[in-house]
Amino acid sequence: MIIETSGLRKSFRSRAGRETKTVEAVRGVDLSVAEGEIFGFLGPNGAGKTTTLRMLATLLEPDGGSAVIAGADLRKEPGEVRRRIGYVAQGGSTWDESTGREELVLHARMYGISKADAQRRAAEALDTFELAEYADRRCKTYSGGQRRRVDIALGIIHSPKVVFLDEPTTGLDPQSRAHMWGEVRKLREMGMTVFLTTHYLDEADALCDRLAIMDHGQIVAEGTPADLKQEVLGDVVSVNAREVAKAADLFDNAEYVRKVETTEQSLRLYVEDGASAIPHVLRTLDAEGVAIEGIELHRPSLDDVFLAKTGRSLRES
Amino acid sequence: MKFLRDTWLVFQRQMLLLLRNPVWVAVGIIQPMFYLLLFAPLMKQALSQGGTMTDEQAYRIFVPGMLVMVALFSAFSGFGIIAELRAGVIERNRVTPVSRVALLLGRSLRDVVQLLFQAVLVTLLAVPFGLRVAVGDALLAYLLIGLMTLLLSSTGYALGLTLRSEDAMAPMLNTVIQPIMLLAGIFLPLTFAPTWLKNVAKANPFKWATDGVRALFAGNPGDDAVWQALAILTPLTVLALVISSRTFARSVR
Ligand SMILES: Nc1ncnc2c1ncn2[C@@H]1O[C@H](COP(=O)(O)OP(=O)(O)OP(=O)(O)O)[C@@H](O)[C@H]1O
Ligand SMILES: [Mg+2]
Numbered sequence: 291m292i293i294e295t296s297g298l299r300k301s302f303r304s305r306a307g308r309e310t311k312t313v314e315a316v317r318g319v320d321l322s323v324a325e326g327e328i329f330g331f332l333g334p335n336g337a338g339k340t341t342t343l344r345m346l347a348t349l350l351e352p353d354g355g356s357a358v359i360a361g362a363d364l365r366k367e368p369g370e371v372r373r374r375i376g377y378v379a380q381g382g383s384t385w386d387e388s389t390g391r392e393e394l395v396l397h398a399r400m401y402g403i404s405k406a407d408a409q410r411r412a413a414e415a416l417d418t419f420e421l422a423e424y425a426d427r428r429c430k431t432y433s434g435g436q437r438r439r440v441d442i443a444l445g446i447i448h449s450p451k452v453v454f455l456d457e458p459t460t461g462l463d464p465q466s467r468a469h470m471w472g473e474v475r476k477l478r479e480m481g482m483t484v485f486l487t488t489h490y491l492d493e494a495d496a497l498c499d500r501l502a503i504m505d506h507g508q509i510v511a512e513g514t515p516a517d518l519k520q521e522v523l524g525d526v527v528s529v530n531a532r533e534v535a536k537a538a539d540l541f542d543n544a545e546y547v548r549k550v551e552t553t554e555q556s557l558r559l560y561v562e563d564g565a566s567a568i569p570h571v572l573r574t575l576d577a578e579g580v581a582i583e584g585i586e587l588h589r590p591s592l593d594d595v596f597l598a599k600t601g602r603s604l605r606e607s
Numbered sequence: 608m609k610f611l612r613d614t615w616l617v618f619q620r621q622m623l624l625l626l627r628n629p630v631w632v633a634v635g636i637i638q639p640m641f642y643l644l645l646f647a648p649l650m651k652q653a654l655s656q657g658g659t660m661t662d663e664q665a666y667r668i669f670v671p672g673m674l675v676m677v678a679l680f681s682a683f684s685g686f687g688i689i690a691e692l693r694a695g696v697i698e699r700n701r702v703t704p705v706s707r708v709a710l711l712l713g714r715s716l717r718d719v720v721q722l723l724f725q726a727v728l729v730t731l732l733a734v735p736f737g738l739r740v741a742v743g744d745a746l747l748a749y750l751l752i753g754l755m756t757l758l759l760s761s762t763g764y765a766l767g768l769t770l771r772s773e774d775a776m777a778p779m780l781n782t783v784i785q786p787i788m789l790l791a792g793i794f795l796p797l798t799f800a801p802t803w804l805k806n807v808a809k810a811n812p813f814k815w816a817t818d819g820v821r822a823l824f825a826g827n828p829g830d831d832a833v834w835q836a837l838a839i840l841t842p843l844t845v846l847a848l849v850i851s852s853r854t855f856a857r858s859v860r
Contacts, residue, residue: 347702369704377702383695387624396620400703402609444699 292452292483293323293346297355300341315341317507318355323485323500325451328478330498331487332592334604338507339487340380343454346485347377360451373401376445380456380487383441386430390421390440393429394447401448408447415443419473435466439473446477453477455486459493471497491592491604503596510599519590524548525564527571529557530584537580546570564589613706617713625717635725636732642673643732650794662737670733671748671820672793674726675813678755679784679791681718685767685776688714692771697855707856711761711848718760719753726752740824748823751836755816758844765851791817815839 298319301312316338323329331339344350346357348368356363362370384393394412399405416422419439424432429440438458445453458474459467467490474497477484488494494501495515502512511518531537534552541547541559546567551558561567564587575582596604625631651665691697700710726749730740740748763780770776790797790804791813797805808814819836822828 349698349701372702372704375702379695379698381695383699385624385691385694385696387627388620392620392623396616397699397703399616400613400700400705402704 291322292325293321293329293357293359293485295319295321295346295355295357298342298345298352298357299354300338300345300350300352314507316345316352319504319507319509321502321509321512323452323483325483326478326481327499328474328484328486328497330494330501331485331504332489332491332494332501332596332604333487333504334489337504339504340456341507342504343377343456343485343487347375347454348372349377373448374451376448376450376453378441378445378453378455378458380460382437383444384429384432384437387428389426389428390432390436390443391416391425393440394443397444398447403448411447415447418476419443435462435469438462438466438470442470442473442477446480446482449480450482452483452485455484457487457489459488459490467493489604495592503592503599505596505600511595515592518592518595520562521595524560524562525567525590526588527559527561527564527567528586528588529559529571529575529582530555530586531557531575531580531582533580536578537575537582540574540578540580541571544570544574610706610709613709614713614716616705617709618716619713621714621717622720625721631721635721636728639673639677639725639729639732642669643729643736646794647736653795663739666733666736666738667740667824668796668821669794670729670738671824672791672817673729674748674752675755675791675817675820676788676793677725677729678722678752679759679788679813681722681756682759682763682766682780682784684714684718684760685763685765685770685780686773688764688767689771689773689776692768697768701855708848708852710855711764711852714764715757715760715848715851719756722756723749723753738824741826744823744826744828747828747833748820751816751819751823751840754837754840754844755813758840758847761844761847761851765847765854768854768857787811787813790814793817796821812839812843 298316300316301314303310303312319342331342333339341350345352346359346364348364348371356365358364359371360374362374364371384390391412394415395408398408398411403411416425419442421436421439421443424436429437432440442455442458445455455474459470462470471493474484474486486498498515500512500514501518502509503518504510513521529537534555534557537557538550538552541550547559547561549560559567559571568585568587572585593604596602647665647669650669651660651662654660654665654668688697730738730745766779767776770779790808790811792800792808797808797814800808815832816836816839818832822830822832
């Protein structure tokens with residue numbers, strides 16, 4: 291495992307008027323991330339994603355717990371951790387008056403890389419992220435997407451083993467987001483482990499090999515997107531029929547059906563795998579002469595997972 | 608050595624950005640000109656009450672005061688660091704293994720270079736008005752001014768990183784710098800002050816610095832005020848550098 295954390299905790303004291311309130315931002319996070327995967331942190335605003343990432347990136351001292359990142363102990367050898375990771379902050383990190391190329395060269399040199407090598411790496415990164423055209427323009431003239439790509443190029447300029455991307459696509463239009471997913475996959479191809487945060491369901495689903503869902507400073511679920519969805523409910527086959535009650539009885543003892551629910555016009559069957567269940571369902575109904583008006587397959591989304599684990603919908607929170 | 612290399616790296620970057628935006632050169636010339644043209648004649652009259660004073664004498668008192676004033680303003684460096692903090696640049700630096708002392712020193716040295724440039728300019732501008740000063744004395748005076756800048760700019764950075772907001776920084780600097788300026792005898796030497804005020808001023812390190820710079824501009828490098836100024840500024844500067852580089856190492860958000 292390239293990242294292993296155990297019991298990471300962090301609380302903040304903040305003052306609201308006269309009272310000091312303690313916010314428990316991260317409340318015991320245990321994680322393991324395998325080398326070469328894209329690992330995602332999905333959670334609503336304030337879940338503690340950024341706080342966890344900042345602790346792992348040595349920017350914030352944890353109140354408790356431990357972590358080993360790329361073989362270096364976070365507490366004992368933060369300098370070594372810094373050398374092995376890259377970090378891209380949620381809010382970006384480019385300076386308006388510098389050019390993209392200058393930022394990249396300087397940042398590489400801060401890792402002890404020689405000038406010539408830094409320049410070569412910068413040129414390479416500018417190519418990889420399709421920034422060559424704007425390389426020598428000041429950052430303040432960049433579009434949101436261009437700036438974000440510079441941020442990410444900065445995070446990987448020293449070829450780290452692990453790169454932390456805090457909300458790499460927030461604020462980008464759908465096209466730039468799709469583009470960014472491509473870039474993130476490229477990082478994995480280059481052999482890096484990517485640890486990103488997001489609050490987009492589709493992004494977590496499409497981009498991440500594995501993910502952890504975080505809420506109120508704790509991890510409420512962890513696994514591949516497919517497993518997480520399976521684990522919660524499986525697929526739902528809903529059947530519109532007139533004789534709902536009669537139809538429902540037919541599935542009480544069917545072993546491929548986990549649970550049966552009925553509404554006035556429809557029957558909802560929770561099954562392991564919807565695609566293979568549909569033929570059985572149709573055959574059963576047909577054999578008993580139940581006339582159906584429609585059949586629909588609903589695959590659970592990560593939002594359903596979040597709902598099941600927290601009782602709230604991620605879309606609403 | 609890593610620390611020297613890192614300092615050079617940070618310094619280079621800061622210089623590049625400074626030179627890219629040369630407005631400050633114009634400001635650096637125009638502001639002292641205001642004082643030389645509009646304030647110095649007034650001060651000469653005020654100082655020579657009851658006697659006569661040559662232009663040279665007047666500028667020898669006035670120019671050192673002005674140099675110390677510009678040096679005091681380097682505490683405003685703190686505003687720049689808040690902007691960098693907000694842009695995420697500080698955090699980006701802190702996530703690398705770069706030396707934390709270098710993060711501070713590279714920036715402060717840029718401030719020193721900028722200020723010395725301004726100091727030389729002010730001195731040269733005062734020459735046509737009648738100022739005369741030996742090169743050696745001037746260089747020693749610049750050393751004092753440079754130390755002051757290092758002290759104040761690093762303090763400014765520490766304040767900026769701690770307060771993290773311009774709104775907190777501005778009143779803070781104003782309330783601290785104003786009495787320091789008044790109690791340093793920058794414009795009017797404290798020889799005119801009542802005894803109690805003189806005693807209060809003794810607690811102000813910049814009063815000693817001003818006296819030292821004045822002694823040098825008066826052509827008395829052997830004056831006690833010179834070594835006293837050095838002896839007071841040096842440890843303070845080292846202390847400020849240590850404290851400030853710690854704030855660069857500490858988590859900031
Ligand atoms: N420096 C701080 N001082 C006080 N409270 C903080 C600080 N940093 C974070 N918090 C609080 O900790 C909690 C977790 O914040 P965090 O930034 O980790 O959330 P997040 O999951 O990254 O959210 P988002 O999706 O909005 O970025 C929030 O309640 C936040 O207000
Ligand atoms: Mg965040």
